[in-house]
Amino acid sequence: MIDAHHHIWRQADLPWLIGPEQPRIFGPYRAIMRDYSIREYQADLAGTGIAKSVYVQANWAPNWAADEVAWVQEIAEEHGTIAGIVGYADFTERDVTAQLDKLKRHDRMRGIRQQLHWHENPLYRFAKTPDLARDETVQKNVARLADYGWSFDLQVFPGQMEGAAELARACPEVTFILQHAGMKEDRSEAGDAAWRDGMKRLADCPNVVTKLSAFGTFIHRNDPTFIEEMILATEKLFGAERCMYGSNFPIEKLWTSYTELFNAFRAGAKSLSAKKQSAIFNDTAARIYRL
Numbered sequence: 001m002i003d004a005h006h007h008i009w010r011q012a013d014l015p016w017l018i019g020p021e022q023p024r025i026f027g028p029y030r031a032i033m034r035d036y037s038i039r040e041y042q043a044d045l046a047g048t049g050i051a052k053s054v055y056v057q058a059n060w061a062p063n064w065a066a067d068e069v070a071w072v073q074e075i076a077e078e079h080g081t082i083a084g085i086v087g088y089a090d091f092t093e094r095d096v097t098a099q100l101d102k103l104k105r106h107d108r109m110r111g112i113r114q115q116l117h118w119h120e121n122p123l124y125r126f127a128k129t130p131d132l133a134r135d136e137t138v139q140k141n142v143a144r145l146a147d148y149g150w151s152f153d154l155q156v157f158p159g160q161m162e163g164a165a166e167l168a169r170a171c172p173e174v175t176f177i178l179q180h181a182g183m184k185e186d187r188s189e190a191g192d193a194a195w196r197d198g199m200k201r202l203a204d205c206p207n208v209v210t211k212l213s214a215f216g217t218f219i220h221r222n223d224p225t226f227i228e229e230m231i232l233a234t235e236k237l238f239g240a241e242r243c244m245y246g247s248n249f250p251i252e253k254l255w256t257s258y259t260e261l262f263n264a265f266r267a268g269a270k271s272l273s274a275k276k277q278s279a280i281f282n283d284t285a286a287r288i289y290r291l
Helices: 038-045 062-079 097-103 136-147 158-170 189-203 224-238 258-268 274-288
Strands: 002-006 052-056 082-087 109-113 151-154 176-178 208-212 243-245
Touching (some): 002 243, 062 082, 062 097, 136 151, 136 158, 158 189, 189 208, 189 224, 208 224, 224 243, 258 274
Parallel strands (some): 002 052, 052 082, 109 151
16 A cells, blocks of 8 residues: 655755744644654554555755755665655746756656645645746646646645646646645534535546545544544545545654544545545555556
8 A cells, every 4th residue: 555645854954944833734743853763654554454555745945956866866765665755846937848857867756746725714825926837837837747747746726626627727738736626624514515516626627536545634633533534524525546645744744643534534534435445545656646
């Protein structure tokens, strides 16, 4: 099986892990303001059956993006497990080619994530503006990923999904991997309706798939009932062949163990057929990330 979304890090490389805590969507995080090594991650995986993983960029300083990928590639070659790497590039630059060329020398590179999520609540805000997905420069640069055979890890809130669908349609040769099933932070009736509407827009784009991950981000706990609700609702919209499991470790380690988290995901998918479960926990990630 495959964990399609996790991080490892050295604290000194990540500006957001140095100095006093700042407001984050996942709440207080002092417990992870330290190194999180590949050995610790592998120990966390013990007994789960996870054999491969995808490392996703962890917000090193932007000018260190190539150093981040080089470090993870070296770790993967020495210790195994990490079969794919999602690096960082700034698609708001006039021409992203030079950034991408620095990354292509690493054979485990599979895609890029630049977080586009913006929210009315400043605590949830990452991007500077809400509509970067509609920006012509961003669209032009994201389309260039097709030349490298790389995907784009797409991170947006439900209110941004209409623009995200426009981005996906503007780049038909690029596969988009929606992060965290669209970051459903509003669980009210209106929030659920907005999430479903946005997810339907993205599901209608054949080049968009989604991760089932980070369901504890806004509630700060491992909630098996919520995990099951999200798995089943998302699978109904996208189909299992377009869904993949991700742990988001060590962020989720703030409130649970890997085993407890993985068991909740397995239980949440148990009503699905064996074929669909295989897609979610292995086949989709293997196909999309070419693992």
